[in-house]
Amino acid sequence: MDVVFALGGSVLMPKEGASTENIQNYAKAFKKLKEMGHRVSVVVGGGNTARQYISVAREFANESFCDEIGILATRMNSMLLISALGKDAVKQVPENFKDAEIILNMDKILVMGGTHPAHTTDAVSATLAEFIDADLLVIATNVDGVYNKDPRCNKDAVKLDKINTKELLEITGSSSMSAGSSGVVDPLASKIIDRAKLKTIVVKGIPEEIISSVSGNHNGTTITP
Numbered sequence: 001m002d003v004v005f006a007l008g009g010s011v012l013m014p015k016e017g018a019s020t021e022n023i024q025n026y027a028k029a030f031k032k033l034k035e036m037g038h039r040v041s042v043v044v045g046g047g048n049t050a051r052q053y054i055s056v057a058r059e060f061a062n063e064s065f066c067d068e069i070g071i072l073a074t075r076m077n078s079m080l081l082i083s084a085l086g087k088d089a090v091k092q093v094p095e096n097f098k099d100a101e102i103i104l105n106m107d108k109i110l111v112m113g114g115t116h117p118a119h120t121t122d123a124v125s126a127t128l129a130e131f132i133d134a135d136l137l138v139i140a141t142n143v144d145g146v147y148n149k150d151p152r153c154n155k156d157a158v159k160l161d162k163i164n165t166k167e168l169l170e171i172t173g174s175s176s177m178s179a180g181s182s183g184v185v186d187p188l189a190s191k192i193i194d195r196a197k198l199k200t201i202v203v204k205g206i207p208e209e210i211i212s213s214v215s216g217n218h219n220g221t222t223i224t225p
Ligand code: UTP
Pocket: 007, 008, 009, 010, 011, 044, 045, 046, 047, 048, 050, 066, 067, 068, 069, 070, 071, 074, 113, 114, 115, 116, 117, 118, 119, 120, 121, 122, 124, 141, 142, 178, 179, 180, 181, 182, 183
């Protein structure tokens, strides 16, 4: 299967900072999927590094400048994952989808970060999945699925096992567009998922769930066109 993963920077690079073991466990999961015969692309988020830099820069700069800082953080996190993937990756982070596809055609695991201001790596992963005609998009993040309302502020929020892309649009439509924002799926990504009719799964970004998401045996939310 041709699978694109959006790997939240907050899971790869948590508040406590980078850990060799954590990065290695993600690299092992992606290598295992490649060994199983899947074509694997990973779009890495900026995580805490992005948020720290953006919160200081916002005192001085506009949102798109802050986004540019966030993009650099996504590329630094990408380099970290690339370092752990060794010969299964290329030691370069592509900045557009054409260059990304060249890496996939070299039979390597593709790792990339952000592209342009005003969206997040969720939107990058959805566009990449559309561009390469992927079979599946997996959003591996710091929540375990899509809820009917934000579970961080609503104790009665309910996790949804299955939704369609129109329902996803309704749920994510009001998410913030500001630099460093962290809705479960960015509103632009939801629109791309809908237009490209992408089968999408949102799972907790732990290596076990990343592997299970491809077999369909996961605990997250499945989004169908
Ligand atoms: P992300 O929001 O994608 O990373 O990028 P994240 O926070 O690690 O993802 P999650 O929430 O854990 O899933 C960090 C910031 O970088 C900028 C945005 O400001 C974004 O909030 N960015 C990233 C862009 O402007 N364009 C991009 O293509 C990617």
